[in-house]
Amino acid sequence: MATNLKNFMQVGRKIVAVGRNYRAHALELGNQVPTKPILFLKPTSSYITEGEKIKIPVGCSSLHHEVELGIVIGKPGSRISEQEAMNHVAGYVLALDMTARDFQDEAKKKGQPWSLAKGFDTSCPVSSFIEKKSLTAPENTRLWLKVNDAIKQDGNTKDMIFSIPFLVSYISTYFKLEEGDVILTGTPEGVGPVCEGDVIQAGLGDIVSFTFQVEKS
Ligand SMILES: CC(=O)CC(=O)C(=O)O
Numbered sequence: 001m002a003t004n005l006k007n008f009m010q011v012g013r014k015i016v017a018v019g020r021n022y023r024a025h026a027l028e029l030g031n032q033v034p035t036k037p038i039l040f041l042k043p044t045s046s047y048i049t050e051g052e053k054i055k056i057p058v059g060c061s062s063l064h065h066e067v068e069l070g071i072v073i074g075k076p077g078s079r080i081s082e083q084e085a086m087n088h089v090a091g092y093v094l095a096l097d098m099t100a101r102d103f104q105d106e107a108k109k110k111g112q113p114w115s116l117a118k119g120f121d122t123s124c125p126v127s128s129f130i131e132k133k134s135l136t137a138p139e140n141t142r143l144w145l146k147v148n149d150a151i152k153q154d155g156n157t158k159d160m161i162f163s164i165p166f167l168v169s170y171i172s173t174y175f176k177l178e179e180g181d182v183i184l185t186g187t188p189e190g191v192g193p194v195c196e197g198d199v200i201q202a203g204l205g206d207i208v209s210f211t212f213q214v215e216k217s
């Protein structure tokens with residue numbers, strides 16, 4: 001498998017994100033629980049790492065946090081079977097799928113794509129690369145997020161509707177998965193707004209945590 005994916009952001013070609021993969025989150029925003037994965041893409045220019053700041057996009061009045069487990073692909077493939085899927089996973093990353101919720105609501109009403117709502121610069125803060133062997137139970141791991149020290153999201157990846165092998169298999173049926181690609185697996189309930197000056201902390205079990213500050217563009 002693969003070269004050193006510590007630098008997945010440099011080799012990465014795409015970020016495939018899954019929407020509404022947690023029942024409670026789908027319901028909290030008044031959406032239906034999906035029967036097949038909802039997919040969208042975020043550009044790799046949306047990545048930031050600790051030390052950089054999340055910038056509220058111009059004109060956005062409701063920027064939401066979404067904490068998510070990311071899967072880092074290590075071996076390319078198309079039409080990967082569920083049985084083979086984990087052999088294509090090199091590791092994981094803790095990520096935020098920052099979302100301009102007002103932009104998204106407007107796009108949903110007009111039947112337009114979510115690119116602006118989900119893909120603006122700084123919309124994908126990530127942790128360092130987590131080796132596959134360091135996360136022994138990726139489908140039973142706590143995901144939490146605090147804003148200014150107050151807990152806002154406290155979920156567990158066991159509540160994902162679609163499993164990691166199913167997502168890798170399903171996505172690779174339509175998009176060739178390449179080394180360094182990242183799949184964001186959706187957010188648990190508790191999403192909400194952040195403002196200029198807020199400090200977001202998030203963590204994945206006791207494996208990794210990070211802190212990002214929010215500022216104006
Ligand atoms: C409603 C959403 O923004 C979907 C999404 O990104 C999710 O994680 O769920």
Ligand SMILES: [Mg+2]
Pocket residue numbers: 017018019066068097186187
């Ligand atoms: Mg999301």
